[in-house]
Amino acid sequence: GQQVMQIPQYQHVQEGEDFTTYCNSSTTLSNIQWYKQRPGGHPVFLIQLVKSGEVKKQKRLTFQFGEAKKNSSLHITATQTTDVGTYYCAGLSSNTGKLIFGQGTTLQVKP
Amino acid sequence: DAGVIQSPRHEVTEMGQEVTLRCKPISGHNSLFWYRQTMMRGLELLIYFNNNVPIDDSGMPEDRFSAKMPNASFSTLKIQPSEPRDSAVYFCASYRAPSPLHFGNGTRLTVT
Numbered sequence: 001g002q003q004v005m006q007i008p009q010y011q012h013v014q015e016g017e018d019f020t021t022y023c024n025s026s027t028t029l030s031n032i033q034w035y036k037q038r039p040g041g042h043p044v045f046l047i048q049l050v051k052s053g054e055v056k057k058q059k060r061l062t063f064q065f066g067e068a069k070k071n072s073s074l075h076i077t078a079t080q081t082t083d084v085g086t087y088y089c090a091g092l093s094s095n096t097g098k099l100i101f102g103q104g105t106t107l108q109v110k111p
Numbered sequence: 112d113a114g115v116i117q118s119p120r121h122e123v124t125e126m127g128q129e130v131t132l133r134c135k136p137i138s139g140h141n142s143l144f145w146y147r148q149t150m151m152r153g154l155e156l157l158i159y160f161n162n163n164v165p166i167d168d169s170g171m172p173e174d175r176f177s178a179k180m181p182n183a184s185f186s187t188l189k190i191q192p193s194e195p196r197d198s199a200v201y202f203c204a205s206y207r208a209p210s211p212l213h214f215g216n217g218t219r220l221t222v223t
Contacts, residue, residue, distance in 0.1 A: 033211055042202060043154070045211035088154065090212070098167060099144070099212065103153040 004091045006102030014110050019076040021105035023089035030092040032065055032072045033099070038085045046087075069094075079109045113137075115215035117203050123221045129191040132218045135184055136205030144212070145178055145188050146202040154202070160186065193222045 003026045013019050023032065031050045035043035047056055049065035049072060056063045062075045072089055086104040093100065116135040124130055136143050144159040158168040160180045168178070175194070180186040190197055198221050204214045 035212075042214040042217050043204075043212075044214070048211060096167070098156070098159070100156065101146075101154040 004089060004100045004102040006089055006105055008105055009103060010106050010108070012108045012110065013079050015081060016078050019079050019083070019107055021074050021087050021089075021107075023072045023074075023091070023102050025070045025091045025100075027070070028094045029069050030094045032069075033090045033092070034063060034072075034074055035088045035090060035101075036085050037088065037104070041085075043088055076107075079107070081109050081111050083107060084109050115203055115205050115213050117201075117215035117218050119218060120216060121219045121221075123223065124193055125223055126194055127192045128222075129189065130193045130197075130220060130222075132188040132201050132203075132220070134186045134188070134203030134215060136186070136203070137213055138184065140205035140207045140210075140213070141183070142206050142208075143180060143186050144204045145186070146204065146214075148200045148202060148217070149198075157188070190220075193220075195222045198222050 005024045007022050011019055031048055033048045034046040036046055037043045047063050049063055052069050053067045054065040060077045064073045074087055076083055086106045088104045089102045090099050115137055118133045142161050145157040147155045147157055157170045158178045159166055163180045176190055178188045200217045200219050202214050202217045204212045206212045
């Protein structure tokens with residue numbers, strides 16, 4: 001079945017360092033969504049990418065959607081302690097209409 | 112907008128007991144999802160409904176799990192009988208295209 005793989009599983013950075021998480025799907029996606037879950041909280045929507053090669057920015061966060069619409073990345077510039085949490089990508093399958101989440105990348109930021 | 116409402120927030124039960132988790136989606140949303148989250152397996156899609164109809168339940172672990180959506184404003188996830196390995200946080204989420212998925216606060220289930 002469809003799989004969405006996300007790496008790395010964990011990342012520890014010093015405050016001010018950059019951070020990137022990568023997402024790969026086994027099938028072509030209609031869109032990809034990114035969510036952030038703070039410790040003890042629930043996933044909260046960050047952004048959706050729809051077009052091949054699309055790049056979107058939210059302040060220090062940059063999101064990319066691959067040309068083949070099978071991979072995506074989230075890059076955070078100059079991390080802050082408020083960036084701590086687990087970042088999930090979720091791919092909407094072109095074939096099935098199912099939204100499948102990656103395993104998530106948990107970010108720890110040392111002040 | 113009250114958001115997706117789940118109850119209870121916490122549930123502690125003994126092995127073998129029946130557990131029912133409840134969800135009220137956002138009004139107007141026509142798709143509802145049940146997810147289970149554990150440290151080992153992350154977020155797993157259990158089942159999703161579109162217009163109250165179950166579309167895909169391939170993620171439901173086994174026959175002990177069942178889900179219903181009798182109307183557009185209510186869904187339940189039932190585990191009978193419960194087992195310790197069912198301990199997890201269960202999230203309900205809803206959406207209506209093109210809006211994104213909105214998650215409830217989750218139910219933390221502990222089966223002893």
